[in-house]
Amino acid sequence: MKLEAGQVAVVTGAANGIGRAVAQALCDREIRVVLADIDGDAVAAAADELGPDTLAAPTDVADPHQVQRLADTTLERFGRVDLVFNNAGMGVGGPIWLVEPEDWHRLWSVNVQGVVNGMRAFVPHLIAAGRGHVVNTSSLAGVTAGPFNAPYSASKHAVVALTEALRGELDVFAPEIGATVVCPGPVDTRLLRGATEGIGTLLGAPAEARQGWLGTLTPDQWERLAPGLSLVAQMADEAMPTARAAEIILSAVEADRLYVTTHPSWTTAVSDRVARIVADMEASV
Ligand SMILES: NC(=O)c1ccc[n+]([C@@H]2O[C@H](COP(=O)([O-])OP(=O)(O)OC[C@H]3O[C@@H](n4cnc5c(N)ncnc54)[C@H](O)[C@@H]3O)[C@@H](O)[C@H]2O)c1
Known part of the structure; x- marks a missing residue:
């Protein structure tokens, strides 16, 4: 999707890190930005710094009602929405059997349901408008898997699957709407x-x-x-510095790429994993 001045973007997890840098890069293109974050004070400060064409929206993405309110607030304030960045996320690690049920639940609510809540609240508006792009943040841990990172990695695998499914569903309902899953390597x-x-x-x-x-x-x-x-x-x-990661993400939106990473050289781990899956499956019968 071509990024143009006057468009409206919503970024979750926008008070810090990658989300904050994406909000900055969008403002640099004169795109109006709704910054959503669970940290109300930090998101208000970030919106203040970015200027008057922004709105701070304290939101816990794990709560579908709060995310629906985020969509309502966006449309009330700006009258349109073009870009949705479901970026908010958190980490939990440890041996699978030792991570407490409440930690599994919270992680899943934020990293997976948070993305689902964002798509449920905003995709209908994009379809109605006949334009837009959804960007969901996964991780290189969402296309590989390793020990002691299972909660985080499994949740990020879900974000990849959700975005691939969204692409197929949009191909039926509204092919003009874009979808991208971001799989960052290490970003500072x-x-x-x-x-x-x-x-x-x-x-x-x-x-x-x-x-x-x-x-x-x-x-x-x-x-x-x-x-x-x-x-x-x-x-x-x-x-990688967050500003560089943000530019890579926005380039992928403009190129309408389904997958994007900040560290292409690390994708050998992805090809090794896929080769192992295919080899074992081909040897199955
Ligand atoms: N930094 C990396 O190296 C890296 C690598 C791969 C993937 N990611 C992913 O990128 C995304 C952004 O991470 P980051 O590194 O910028 O982290 P960060 O901690 O710097 O920023 C995350 C922001 O999300 C907010 N947040 C957390 N839970 C929330 C909730 N329930 N509702 C709303 N906001 C919430 C936090 O307050 C924070 O402002 C995450 O999804 C993360 O998993 C990061």
Whole structure:
């Protein structure tokens, strides 16, 4: 979809990180932006900084009523909506059987239902207008899978599936409307730093300082875990600035690309995974 001055965009998770940078990049193109975030003070400050053609909308994307109100507020204020960025997300990790049910539930409500709520609230308006583009944020963890990241990775796989399904449904209902799933690699945000710095501290700390399930590991188990943790901690070294990630995302919208990533060189992990799936399936009978 061609981005043009005067269009209206909604960005969730817009108070910080990638969402904040996408909002900035849209404002730079004179696109009016509704910034939605669960952190009301931070989103008000972000909207103030970005100027008068913005609106701060405190919203918990996990709540379908709040997201519906976000759509109503957008249309009341600006009279149209062209672009919807379902970007808000959070992280939860750990061994599958040790993550508490309430943590599974909250993560799923935000990362998966949050995207569903965004599509339920806004897609009907895009179809009625006969124009628009939906951008859902997944992760490279949404097209690969690894240990100790199952809640996050599984939720991001769901976002890929949701966006692929949306593309097929729009092909029937409204082919002119675009859909993109964003699969970022490491981008320099609070979310990434929280994960990598926490792991860096853990790797440098004595065994006695390890807490929770990590404190229960035998020396052998720790030896098997630590190399993988080091790789995650090193992701910080390859973190991309948020402004660059935002430009890559907006280019994908303009090119009407279904998939986009910030780190194309990391997609060998995707091809390796797909090759393994196909090889095992072809060998099945
Ligand atoms: N930073 C990375 O390296 C990276 C990599 C892959 C995917 N992602 C994804 O990109 C998206 C943005 O992440 P980020 O790195 O900018 O994180 P961030 O923590 O910097 O920003 C996320 C924003 O979302 C908001 N938010 C959280 N829960 C919310 C909710 N329930 N309702 C509304 N807002 C909520 C937070 O308040 C915050 O402002 C997420 O979906 C994340 O999973 C990030």
